[in-house]
Amino acid sequence: MKRVHVIGGKNHGKTTLVIDLIHELDDRGLRAGAIKHSHHHHELDIPRKDSYGHRESGAVVVGVLSPAMNALFWTGDAGASSESTNSAARYDTFASAMLGCDVVLVEGDSRTAAPKIEVCRAQFDTQSMADRLADVRAIVTDDEIRSELPILHRNDVPSIVDFLLRMLNDESSSSVGESCGEQRLLVNDFAKPQCGLEAFPEFSLRLQP
Template identity: 50%
Template sequence: MEPSLLPQDSLPVASGAFARFGVRWTALEIGDRHYQTLWVKMKRLHIIGRKNHGKTTLVVELLQEFAARGLRVGSIKHTHHDHQLDVPGKDSHRHQQAGAAVVGVLSRSMSALFIPTQLGSAAPDRYEVLAPAYQHCDLVLVEGDVETSSPKIEVWRAAQGSEPIASEVQGVMAVVTDDECPTELPTLPRSDVAAVADWILNHFA
């Protein structure tokens, strides 16, 4: 089914959304049904690094820094492990096991969607399935996913004794480290999160 697109000016405009994202309506196939859904391209940056080099700590510190500056920044945790994100035995998990194509959970403080991976096959990549939820974000930080073609920065610590991933994969723009780095990429000071945030905004704002 070919995507059915509407002109950009016929869609509702959220504050600054079209300045930061490409937005359109497109077709989404779930099983044998076809839906029209809002397609939003995330402005995302991947924070990559080997195990124990500090990816999560850097992502958390950057989120805090951006929030303090009044920016709305989303996050995604990417993992290669086959995690069961729902809790077996819970009602929502039973819905999933019974054959629900998508399962949602709404509570007083938070909402969540459980989407089986195969549903993303109708879109160019799995991030596009999640993109509408991030349409009001100025930036999305993704922890992990070295295989993506999207921009990446790597956090690296010489004390861990391993070479930077940047020497093995494409698309790494800079290395965040306080050590002498064995690559020709620009380095950003790990001990100065504000400087790292400034660099990110200069390249993605």
């Protein structure tokens, strides 16, 4: 999936920007997906509800189907290291549900290797993450900020979307932002442990004499 992370400090306006980007993508007839990344241990299911009881009883994955909304709950690896917890492989779990999306916006998660744009507000007097993260592609701001990266004005949402679409189109050939699992999903093959040519099913060609 074509994924871009919207990162930035607390109260810099990441959520508001993601919402504005989704509106603009929708206005253009594009399907947007969104993932909220959190470092905290949230209980997303509701205790004492049936689905919660199913999971507490040992179900690995629990689904909820209703006329209005559907959901899946599964438990993360509480003992995983910070590196594995934030690795691109975690996004495999969302890949099948988001294959129909033209763009997937991830709010947060600066650690995972993927294209990023940073929301930066000079009034908070904080150092830009772009100074230490090589995969930040642009800075979104309404302040006067000096940077070698492209500066996108916060209020010009159409121009930000134009930039994102060009960026993702340029990088899609190298599968930037896609883990091995996501690439295997595209060819419906989870048995292969590596990316590249091994991800494609084997075939043979026989010539008749």
